[in-house]
Amino acid sequence: MGDDSPAETGPVLEVSNGAAAAAEKTPEELVAKSIAPVKKQFLRPPPVRPCCPKNHNDEVSDGNAKPAQSNVVKEKKSKRQLKRERRQAQKSPLGICPEVAKKGDVTRCPYNDNCRYSHDIEAYKTQKPEDIEGECPFMAVQEPCPYGLACRFLGTHKDGVADGDVNARRRSSEMNGLSKNVQKLLWKNKMKFTKADAKLKALGLMGHANSKIIAMLKENGPVVSKTCQVTDENGCSELPNNTDDKVELSTEIKEDGPADETFPSDESRPAKKARSGIEEEFGSGEADDGVDGQTYMQPEAEAAANIEFSENDKSLKTHPREKKLIDFREKLYLAPLTTVGNLPFRRVCKGLGADITCGEMAMCTNLLQGQASEWALLRRHSSEDMFGVQICGAYPDTLARTVELIEQECTVDFIDINMGCPIDIVVNKGAGSALLTKPMRMKGIVQAASGTVDIAMTIKVRTAYFEGKNRINSLIADMGNWGASAVTIHGRSRQQRYSKLADWEYVYQCARKAPDSLQVLGNGDIFSYVDWNKHKAECSELSSCMIARGALIKPWVFTEIKEQRHWDITSGERFNILKDYVRCGLEHWGSDTKGVETTRRFLLEWLSYTCRYVPVGLLDVIPQRLNWRPPSYFGRDDLETLMASDSAADWVRISEMLLGKVPDGFTFAPKHKSNAYDRAENG
Structure with missing residues (x-):
């Protein structure tokens, strides 16, 4: 089909792929529609196929048609089936x-x-x-x-x-790495958390908040200090007579917060799941659920708590962060990225200019249960000179014990608490973005975690849980007093997810309200040195910016920012970056068959992002914005064309160039919809 004329090909059924629209509009019109303005000479002609009267579904070979996605599968094997296959x-x-x-x-x-x-x-x-x-x-x-x-x-x-x-x-x-002896203690629920339990007791967070408050109300009546409405919805975890540490709480929390059945209360949450059964070593369930949480405290822990948090020593409460500071100013921060932000990927980004790296989000309950797969997320390479780990949990006791365990077993520069994850499975457990509706619980978590260890404690949040009900600006002034060294604000709400661009004006507003002791970092849609410069120039109060999806799509964005240039990277240079990733992957996961296929899987996940990159030399308008949808186009060589494909079959072909043929019956489907765009992004 060398000619697209209908006279020679018969009746034609046109397939819209954005290329035809891109050819007819000016670059300005394309940008307004969030379509990447690729130069017309590189646009791929729209694919055509004969319209057969008998069967419109018959496929006809076309040089412009994308390879069939035969390597995509939607079925997911059960854990039992996977275990059976491993044994075989x-x-x-x-x-x-x-x-x-x-x-x-x-x-x-x-x-x-x-x-x-x-x-x-x-x-x-x-x-x-x-x-x-x-x-x-x-x-x-x-x-x-x-x-x-x-x-x-x-x-x-x-x-x-x-x-x-x-x-x-x-x-x-x-x-x-997690030592075998500690792992066995975690499996048997015999691990002791002396420092964490001492801090929790001092803060009045030892038992479940709901149980303590009910007991206090029965004894003293429904007296609550200031405006803090002690309900199960707001997660208030302090006794009513602790008036000195109360913060103002918006009355819209109860109205707008998620329903009780969506976010389990302290009273109804499963003890084994949320608390990992660790405290069973110290006492019975009654002691755990009641006001007498201190009954299973170790004597030395009680003594330490009494000494460290004496009424006569106010300085420990006033200045808890004096030796826990870390400087994020002007440093390029690679965000913790689910699935793709693994150790080999971070090594690649370090080589391309990233200053700060952070491990993938790890669930506290899984860490406390000694799960090897979860502890693997905390692995650090020697090249990561400024490294942190990100953890996620719903309750102060879980977080405090986790950070004590991390301090004991790991070498990290800071610990980041995720309070912005939008994923349903996390939010439904009361963690991640769900904490944005419970500021008193946020306070308890940060206070307990930061007071337990000497490692710098940071927070990652979104603007709010619900769209249009921003909350961080009312909390930012107190976050430093809670014990946080820095806070990263992603300029989107949980409800918004990744539709539309990030709200940087609100990030600036929060940064200007923050105290000087609290470093504020912005996050969202940074894809070039122009974006970086713009945000830093418009708000001098910003300490730095975190780079997330921009690094997934083009990890050399760190090089561009440091060298202040648009890098028109060639396909060969991009392929060399993939080679470096594969080498790091084989060192990390292994050079045997299992290691090779693990490396391939993670490489394919990454390729599902990199296909969104449009080379600088092909654009009429630069730099590329993160929400631009690339039309179908040809690259300047065959490899660049292959890298631009959004077909999983083509990603597999690239992996075979680096790791050999895939095994028989190999299938792949991206874990995340990384190559998809929300309609709201495109007007």
Whole structure:
């Protein structure tokens, strides 16, 4: 079909892909419609197909048509099915014992015949997939490969490299692992949290807030200080006679807050889930739920609480953050990003200019239960010189115990408390954005967490839970007194999600109201050095800006900001960045088959974002804005065209260029709708 004329192709059914509209409008009109103004010579002609009278659904091959998305699947396997498949894989010859594979010696396995993995080396060699082109990432740095026979780059291994400690490199370059002894204590609910419990007792947050308040009201009557309406909805977690620490609470919380059945109250929340059963070591359920929460305090904890929080020592309450400061000013901050913001991606961003990195959001309840997969989110690479972890929880006791555990087991510069996550599964548990409707609980969480450890404590929030009911400006003045070193404000409400652009005017308003001791960072839609300069120039009170989706789509945005230029990056340079990511991924997840496929999955998730980037040299108007929808276009070479595709099949093709052929039956569907645009973004 070299000619698009209907006279030669017969009846034509046009498929709208934005390219036709882009060709007919001026760049200004396209920008007004949030369509990327790609130069007309690069626009892809709209795909056409003959309109067959018998069957309009018959597909006809077209050079302009995108590859069929045969690699996309929507079904999700159950946990039971995945577990069954893992056990079957372990029993097969391909499931060779890791200890045997390291040096090809069956005597190395300490479990011998009781091992659940295969020890048949010859059977493994006959069924092992072909090696992948390229060099083993561990050989490139002249280190022993910890995967031995199982490495997919076995042909590049050198003689004698198996000698020595094969895990030495990982221990030297990555940190923040959970020790087995502590994990076992968490599994058995025998972990003691002396510092956290002492602080919780001092703040009056030891037991459930609802139970304590009911007991106090029965004894003293319904007396509440100031304007704080003590209800289950606002999460007030202090006794009515603690008038010194009360803050003003808007009366709209009860009216506009989520319903009780959506956000479980303190009284109804499951003890095992929310509190991880940790406190069962200290006492019974009655003591846990009642006013006598202190009955299961350890004697040394009570003594520490009495000494540290003495009535005669007011300085500890007035200045709790003196030795917990961290300077965010003018530094480029890579946001904690779900799924894609893993350690290999952060390493890539560090190499491209990011100053501050933060791990993916980890749920406190899972950390307190010793879940290895959740603790993996706290891993830190040695190149991350200023690193924080982000945690999420709904209650002060959960957060306080989590930060004490992190301080004990990890090396971090700050801990960020997520109070802005919009995901339903998080919000429905009373965490994330749900806390924006409960300012008294926000206060209790920050006070308990910051008072438990010496690590700097920061907060991440959105403007509000409900659109049009912004709340942070009324709380910003108190956040520093609660114990926060910094607060990051995402200029969107939870209800808004990612539709429309971020409200930076409101972020500026909050920054100007904040005390000098509280650093305020803005977040939302930063996609170029122009965006960065604009926000910094319009509000000098902003300490810095956090970069999130902009870094996912083009991680070299950090380089652009530092060098103050628009980088017309070539497809080859972009491909080299992907190579760096794959190398870091293989070092982190492993160079065996499992590690290769894990790296591939995360690479594909990232590619579902990078396809939104439009090269600078193809645009009539620069810089690209984050909400622009790219029309279908050709790149300046075949690789650039392939990288612009929003087809999962093309993302798989790119992964095969880096990690070899995908396994038989391989399927992929993006975890997030990363390549989708909300209608509201486009008018």
